[in-house]
Amino acid sequence: MSGTTVRRPDVAVTGLGLVTPAGVGVSDTWERVCRGEPTAASDPDLAGLPVDFSCRVRGLEGPKGFERGIGRASWRMGRFVKLAVLAAREAVRDAGLDPGTWDGARVAVVIGCGMGGTHKWEEQCRRLREQGPDLVSPAALPQIIPNMAAGEVSIDLRAHGPSLATSTACASGASALAVARDMLAVGSCDIAVAGGSEAAVSPLTTTAFHRMGALSTRTGDPAAASRPFAADRDGFVMAEGAGVLVLERADDAAARGRRPRALLAGCGTTSDAHHPTAPPDGAPGAEAALRCALRDAGLAPYDIDHVNAHGTSTPLNDATEAALITRALPHRPTVTASKGVLGHALGAAGAIEAALTVLTVEQRRVPPIANLEAPAVEFDIDCVTKQVRQQNVRAAVSSSFGFGGHNVVLVLKEA
Known part of the structure; x- marks a missing residue:
C-alpha cells in the first residue's frame, strides 16, 4: 500500500452504513453532521470521574433495541459487534445486494477495531472479583475480542470469503478500507464489506485517556467540548459508533447496473x-x-x-x-x-x-x-x-x- 507506483483499478463504493451518536442510519447521521449539532452529553456510566461525558449511540437501548434489529444472536455479541452488524446490513442493502443470493465465497469482510469490548472486560472482572468464577459469562470472550465484529458480520451476511480484523488504533477503520481495496485489486474477492466499529466508552478507558491528557475536560458544557482546530481546543471526546462501506471493482459494479456513490481511488x-x-x-x-x-x-x-x-x-x-x-x-x-x-x-x-x-x-x-x-x-x-x-x-x-x-x-x- 505504501510506496507503490502501480495503478490499480478504481474501486467503487456502492453502499454505506452508519450507526453513530448522530443517528442510526446514514440519513440521520449525515443530516445532523451537516447541521453541525454536537452529540456530547453527560454519561451516567462515567459519573464521578474527572471526565463524565461522551458521545453515545442512542435509540438502541431497552429490551427490544438491539434484539429487534439483530435477532436472537444479539445475546452473544458485545456492543461494538452489534453496531458493526447493523451498519453492515444497511451498507449491503444500500448497495442493492442480497446475501441470500450472492456467491458468499467471493465476499470478504474487513472490520477495523481498536479496542474491542472494554466495557465487558471491566464488567466481567468485577463479577470475578465480587461474585466468583461461576458468575463470569460463558460469552465473555466473544463479547470482548476485537475480531468478533468481522466474524459476526461474516456470519450474519453469509460471507465465506476472507474475514479480517485490522487494529491500527484510531486508524483501524481506514486501514480496513485500504486492505479491502487491495483484496479486490488482487482478486481475493469480488465484494468487500469493510469499515470499523468501536464501543470503548467505559470508566477505565475514559480514565486512561484522561490520565494521558488526551480528553477535553469541559465537564460544565459537554456539547462544546469537541472543537477541532479551535484556538481553545483542549482534547477529544470519547465516542462509539460504526461505519461500513461496500466496495466492488468499478467494472463489476457497472456490469450489474450499479452506479457508484463514489470511487475509492x-x-x-x-x-x-x-x-x-x-x-x-x-x-x-x-x-x-x-x-x-x-x-x-x-x-x-x-x-x-x-x-x-x-x-x-x-x-x-x-x-x-x-x-x-x-x-x-x-x-x-x-x-x-x-x-x-x-x-x-x-x-x-x-x-x-x-x-x-x-x-x-x-x-x-x-x-x-x-x-x-x-x-x-x-x-x-x-x-x-x-x-x-x-x-x-x-x-x-x-x-x-x-x-x-x-x-x-x-x-x-x-x-
Missing part, C-alpha cells in the same frame, strides 16, 4: 516509527501517506478539493495536521472534521469519516466543523464553519492517524 499507509502516542515534528510519515495516496490515485495535490481531517481537537495533533495540510495542499482545499459533532470513535472513526467523505463528494455538501467560529490564527486552512458549504468536490482525502504511528490516507473521488 487511492490509499496511502505509512508508519512514523517514532513514538507510541505522539507524532514526530513535521509529520513526515503522515505527509508520505498523503503523497502515496495521491500517487496511487493518479492525482496531483492541486486536484484535491476537500479534506476530511482527522481533527481530534487535541492541541498537538490539530496543529500538526493543519501544518501538514498547508504544506502538502497549499491551494487551500476546504477542511471539515466531523469529530466536533460525533466525538472520537477511535477504531471506527476512519470508516465513519470515509463514509461522510463519500457523501460530500456525492452530494456536493461540505459539513461545518461544530463549535468552531474560525480556526486558530496560526492555521492557514479553509475550515468550513457554521453552516454547510455547497461545493463541487471532484476529489477529496480522508485522513486517519493512530497511536503507534499509524498513518492512513484515503482518496475518494466522484464516479
Whole structure:
C-alpha cells in the first residue's frame, strides 16, 4: 500500500452504513453532521470521574433495541459487534445486494477495531472479583475480542470469503478500507464489506485517556467540548459508533447496473516509527501517506478539493495536521472534521469519516466543523464553519492517524 507506483483499478463504493451518536442510519447521521449539532452529553456510566461525558449511540437501548434489529444472536455479541452488524446490513442493502443470493465465497469482510469490548472486560472482572468464577459469562470472550465484529458480520451476511480484523488504533477503520481495496485489486474477492466499529466508552478507558491528557475536560458544557482546530481546543471526546462501506471493482459494479456513490481511488499507509502516542515534528510519515495516496490515485495535490481531517481537537495533533495540510495542499482545499459533532470513535472513526467523505463528494455538501467560529490564527486552512458549504468536490482525502504511528490516507473521488 505504501510506496507503490502501480495503478490499480478504481474501486467503487456502492453502499454505506452508519450507526453513530448522530443517528442510526446514514440519513440521520449525515443530516445532523451537516447541521453541525454536537452529540456530547453527560454519561451516567462515567459519573464521578474527572471526565463524565461522551458521545453515545442512542435509540438502541431497552429490551427490544438491539434484539429487534439483530435477532436472537444479539445475546452473544458485545456492543461494538452489534453496531458493526447493523451498519453492515444497511451498507449491503444500500448497495442493492442480497446475501441470500450472492456467491458468499467471493465476499470478504474487513472490520477495523481498536479496542474491542472494554466495557465487558471491566464488567466481567468485577463479577470475578465480587461474585466468583461461576458468575463470569460463558460469552465473555466473544463479547470482548476485537475480531468478533468481522466474524459476526461474516456470519450474519453469509460471507465465506476472507474475514479480517485490522487494529491500527484510531486508524483501524481506514486501514480496513485500504486492505479491502487491495483484496479486490488482487482478486481475493469480488465484494468487500469493510469499515470499523468501536464501543470503548467505559470508566477505565475514559480514565486512561484522561490520565494521558488526551480528553477535553469541559465537564460544565459537554456539547462544546469537541472543537477541532479551535484556538481553545483542549482534547477529544470519547465516542462509539460504526461505519461500513461496500466496495466492488468499478467494472463489476457497472456490469450489474450499479452506479457508484463514489470511487475509492487511492490509499496511502505509512508508519512514523517514532513514538507510541505522539507524532514526530513535521509529520513526515503522515505527509508520505498523503503523497502515496495521491500517487496511487493518479492525482496531483492541486486536484484535491476537500479534506476530511482527522481533527481530534487535541492541541498537538490539530496543529500538526493543519501544518501538514498547508504544506502538502497549499491551494487551500476546504477542511471539515466531523469529530466536533460525533466525538472520537477511535477504531471506527476512519470508516465513519470515509463514509461522510463519500457523501460530500456525492452530494456536493461540505459539513461545518461544530463549535468552531474560525480556526486558530496560526492555521492557514479553509475550515468550513457554521453552516454547510455547497461545493463541487471532484476529489477529496480522508485522513486517519493512530497511536503507534499509524498513518492512513484515503482518496475518494466522484464516479
